[in-house]
Amino acid sequence: MSYRPLTPETLLDYLKTREALKDRLPPDETYRVREVGDGNLNLVFVVESEQNPEHTVVVKQALPYLRVVGESWPLTRERVVYETEALKLYNRYAPGLVPEVYDHDYEMSLLVMENLNRHEIMRKPLVRRVKFPKFADQISTFLARTLFYTSDLYLPGVEKKALQEKFMNPELRKLQEDFVYSHPLMDAPENNWNPLLDDLVEEVRKDGELKERVTWLKEGYMTHGQSLIHADLHTGSIMINQDETRVIDPEFAFVGPAGYDVAAVIQNLMLNYASHFAHTEDPAVRADYQDWLLKTMREVWTGFAEKFEALWVGEGERGELAPKGYWDYPGGEADFARFRKHYLQRIFQDVVGTAGTKALRRMMGIVSVWDISSIEDPEKRAVAERFAIRVGRRWVKEMDEIRDIDAMLDVIREETEAALA
Amino acid sequence: MSYRPLTPETLLDYLKTREALKDRLPPDETYRVREVGDGNLNLVFVVESEQNPEHTVVVKQALPYLRVVGESWPLTRERVVYETEALKLYNRYAPGLVPEVYDHDYEMSLLVMENLNRHEIMRKPLVRRVKFPKFADQISTFLARTLFYTSDLYLPGVEKKALQEKFMNPELRKLQEDFVYSHPLMDAPENNWNPLLDDLVEEVRKDGELKERVTWLKEGYMTHGQSLIHADLHTGSIMINQDETRVIDPEFAFVGPAGYDVAAVIQNLMLNYASHFAHTEDPAVRADYQDWLLKTMREVWTGFAEKFEALWVGEGERGELAPKGYWDYPGGEADFARFRKHYLQRIFQDVVGTAGTKALRRMMGIVSVWDISSIEDPEKRAVAERFAIRVGRRWVKEMDEIRDIDAMLDVIREETEAALA
Numbered sequence: 156m157s158y159r160p161l162t163p164e165t166l167l168d169y170l171k172t173r174e175a176l177k178d179r180l181p182p183d184e185t186y187r188v189r190e191v192g193d194g195n196l197n198l199v200f201v202v203e204s205e206q207n208p209e210h211t212v213v214v215k216q217a218l219p220y221l222r223v224v225g226e227s228w229p230l231t232r233e234r235v236v237y238e239t240e241a242l243k244l245y246n247r248y249a250p251g252l253v254p255e256v257y258d259h260d261y262e263m264s265l266l267v268m269e270n271l272n273r274h275e276i277m278r279k280p281l282v283r284r285v286k287f288p289k290f291a292d293q294i295s296t297f298l299a300r301t302l303f304y305t306s307d308l309y310l311p312g313v314e315k316k317a318l319q320e321k322f323m324n325p326e327l328r329k330l331q332e333d334f335v336y337s338h339p340l341m342d343a344p345e346n347n348w349n350p351l352l353d354d355l356v357e358e359v360r361k362d363g364e365l366k367e368r369v370t371w372l373k374e375g376y377m378t379h380g381q382s383l384i385h386a387d388l389h390t391g392s393i394m395i396n397q398d399e400t401r402v403i404d405p406e407f408a409f410v411g412p413a414g415y416d417v418a419a420v421i422q423n424l425m426l427n428y429a430s431h432f433a434h435t436e437d438p439a440v441r442a443d444y445q446d447w448l449l450k451t452m453r454e455v456w457t458g459f460a461e462k463f464e465a466l467w468v469g470e471g472e473r474g475e476l477a478p479k480g481y482w483d484y485p486g487g488e489a490d491f492a493r494f495r496k497h498y499l500q501r502i503f504q505d506v507v508g509t510a511g512t513k514a515l516r517r518m519m520g521i522v523s524v525w526d527i528s529s530i531e532d533p534e535k536r537a538v539a540e541r542f543a544i545r546v547g548r549r550w551v552k553e554m555d556e557i558r559d560i561d562a563m564l565d566v567i568r569e570e571t572e573a574a575l576a
Numbered sequence: 577m578s579y580r581p582l583t584p585e586t587l588l589d590y591l592k593t594r595e596a597l598k599d600r601l602p603p604d605e606t607y608r609v610r611e612v613g614d615g616n617l618n619l620v621f622v623v624e625s626e627q628n629p630e631h632t633v634v635v636k637q638a639l640p641y642l643r644v645v646g647e648s649w650p651l652t653r654e655r656v657v658y659e660t661e662a663l664k665l666y667n668r669y670a671p672g673l674v675p676e677v678y679d680h681d682y683e684m685s686l687l688v689m690e691n692l693n694r695h696e697i698m699r700k701p702l703v704r705r706v707k708f709p710k711f712a713d714q715i716s717t718f719l720a721r722t723l724f725y726t727s728d729l730y731l732p733g734v735e736k737k738a739l740q741e742k743f744m745n746p747e748l749r750k751l752q753e754d755f756v757y758s759h760p761l762m763d764a765p766e767n768n769w770n771p772l773l774d775d776l777v778e779e780v781r782k783d784g785e786l787k788e789r790v791t792w793l794k795e796g797y798m799t800h801g802q803s804l805i806h807a808d809l810h811t812g813s814i815m816i817n818q819d820e821t822r823v824i825d826p827e828f829a830f831v832g833p834a835g836y837d838v839a840a841v842i843q844n845l846m847l848n849y850a851s852h853f854a855h856t857e858d859p860a861v862r863a864d865y866q867d868w869l870l871k872t873m874r875e876v877w878t879g880f881a882e883k884f885e886a887l888w889v890g891e892g893e894r895g896e897l898a899p900k901g902y903w904d905y906p907g908g909e910a911d912f913a914r915f916r917k918h919y920l921q922r923i924f925q926d927v928v929g930t931a932g933t934k935a936l937r938r939m940m941g942i943v944s945v946w947d948i949s950s951i952e953d954p955e956k957r958a959v960a961e962r963f964a965i966r967v968g969r970r971w972v973k974e975m976d977e978i979r980d981i982d983a984m985l986d987v988i989r990e991e992t993e994a995a996l997a
Binding site for chain 2: 307312313315316317319320323324325326328329332333337340341342343360361363364366367370373374377378379380381475476477478480481482483484485486487489490493494497
């Protein structure tokens with residue numbers, strides 16, 4: 156069927172034509188359809204049987220333009236292919252941590268998947284100060300497994316290049332290259348910031364040392380084909396409940412620097428931390444929740460690092476970076492262990508700088524995060540935003556000196572004291 | 577026409593069917609054909625008119641296996657596509673420094689190009705101590721132009737990804753990943769070295785610090801998609817005379833680290849330098865030629881760096897790494913200049929380590945260079961080989977400390993004293 160955007164009215168007739176959905180959506184039942192997309196790029200429909208709550212799917216269809224900007228910003232609908240292929244790969248390497256894929260139709264730029272109706276988008280409960288005790292363990296498993304199994308530590312060389320070619324994703328990469336790295340730090344029409352912070356924003360945009368570091372991080376983003384990354388792993392791309400974590404929306408996926416996804420998770424938790432200077436007035440309640448966020452950030456990194464290294468030791472035999480036999484000599488075992496440590500250390504330095512860059516872009520670029528943009532009073536919002544910019548700037552500028560997760564979190568602690576002083 | 581390897585007997589009939597060659601090889605003349613391939617991967621035919629010396633071409637046809645190993649090592653014939661497409665691109669960005677392409681037939685894995693019959697392969701005259709006063713200027717122009725125009729400093733993001741996708745080249749990259757970086761430093765059946773150097777070779781293969789550095793360089797080779805690189809730019813891939821330099825054989829081309837090609841040129845000149853400890857007995861004659869080689873290595877780097885930066889300043893406007901407007905603020909000009917300097921500095925550090933790695937692989941891996949393998953006396957050859965290994969090892973291990981080309985060449989000078997002591 157040639158491409159046409161579906162509507163809640165036309166969707167059901169379309170779905171009836173899909174062989175793969177016959178059992179999941181039996182034709183003798185009746186269905187409710189809601190369009191729930193709050194993203195910028197896609198239509199998202201929820202389909203639910205009125206007879207059987209198990210008979211439900213989510214349908215995602217790509218629009219041929221960037222919704223927030225309108226039809227003036229055309230984008231290829233290819234991105235639904237990237238999302239579907241990434242989800243299939245994630246289902247293989249991190250089963251249970253992403254939605255199941257039921258069907259796809261690339262001519263219609265359309266994907267049918269599991270309805271995560273027992274989960275909610277993570278951002279909202281984080282603002283309500285809900286704690287998720289299993290989150291750090293689950294997301295670090297997702298990060299370790301997806302980043303290891305798509306790297307040169309696991310894949311034979313020729314397979315790695317095939318993966319890279321399959322996920323070339325030039326259009327969406329270009330969006331992130333501009334909107335994450337360059338535009339927030341320069342004069343660009345779509346930039347958006349709190350006028351109360353004009354001085355600070357201006358200062359950051361003239362900070363040559365910071366801008367050079369961000370340029371190097373951009374260089375890594377553009378050229379360092381280390382692992383298949385999700386590339387948009389903010390807390391709006393995570394569905395969660397007390398028991399389960401599910402990563403969604405990998406349409407930006409490509410083979411890039413492994414630290415990027417880890418940085419995205421930590422930086423989004425930091426922005427949520429910042430938002431509670433406004434959302435949560437009681438100092439004790441705020442401190443308690445912010446402490447949980449710090450603990451979670453810490454466990455995201457340590458969990459990732461431990462699991463990634465364990466996978467490498469256990470399943471690195473086919474990989475190319477440290478091929479079988481290369482470290483076979485007296486003392487080689489220890490040399491190999493040191494190399495693994497250094498490899499994870501390099502990812503960590505990337506995490507620090509990238510988390511800083513991404514925090515700045517949220518405060519000074521095209522789009523903030525709901526945690527902070529939902530603070531209505533501009534004065535109160537400025538407290539959160541100033542904090543986030545100060546932490547972000549230090550993470551970027553001190554990225555070589557910050558050598559472990561505790562030092563990274565110390566920046567948050569120090570800037571908390573400054574914010575409250 | 578479906579693929580079949582041509583022979584000197586069948587070639588002319590084939591060429592008569594090619595429309596693009598009608599004027600270049602008029603059908604009313606008679607032709608001599610010679611097969612001259614000394615490579616491992618291809619048949620190479622020279623076709624010359626017996627009536628008009630201007631009517632001549634070179635035909636290169638890929639074999640479906642690695643010649644030196646025999647039919648047991650199948651390789652895709654795709655590589656003639658990579659070579660042809662790279663030559664076309666080089667003709668655009670570095671005209672006059674590569675052979676012209678006259679015709680290609682991808683079904684036959686075949687390329688027809690300019691016969692460089694006024695040039696010779698550079699290795700041989702370097703052994704005869706011929707000086708080429710224009711070489712450093714010409715090869716540094718080739719390096720600067722091909723590496724700049726295919727980088728993110730010049731290409732818009734989407735075009736860069738298209739280039740990367742076009743030159744994915746997984747099979748030949750895998751060969752270099754193994755044969756340059758890993759196998760020479762471990763137990764591998766194809767390794768080849770002078771038994772007189774057993775102790776030194778053994779020592780290098782157990783040197784954990786060196787092996788970690790080489791692994792990082794391999795990581796860069798596998799993942800750092802900086803510029804389209806030739807990836808096999810030794811002095812056997814350079815045709816030369818007193819006036820002109822021509823780069824041939826870019827079948828390994830892919831988007832990789834920019835320093836790789838620069839390193840290849842410098843390291844091959846260093847190996848030739850080493851060979852004269854055996855080829856040239858008269859100390860004064862040897863010193864004179866080795867001095868010319870040192871001067872040339874120096875000018876290859878400085879010429880490359882100056883021209884690369886000049887291209888960036890002059891034509892970087894469409895590029896993505898330092899987009900127009902990003903450095904527009906008081907003091908931004910100086911910050912941008914500092915970034916350019918650092919960018920070239922990072923390429924330089926890569927050059928040092930890569931040149932060292934490649935020197936080691938020639939002395940301890942699957943294949944040496946003719947400059948050195950042509951030294952018949954194993955004792956004399958060991959002097960050259962020991963020198964090359966010692967320089968290579970230091971270039972790798974000191975790659976962070978060696979901060980400029982003079983320091984890089986000082987290692988050669990110091991090891992020369994040690995070799996003669």
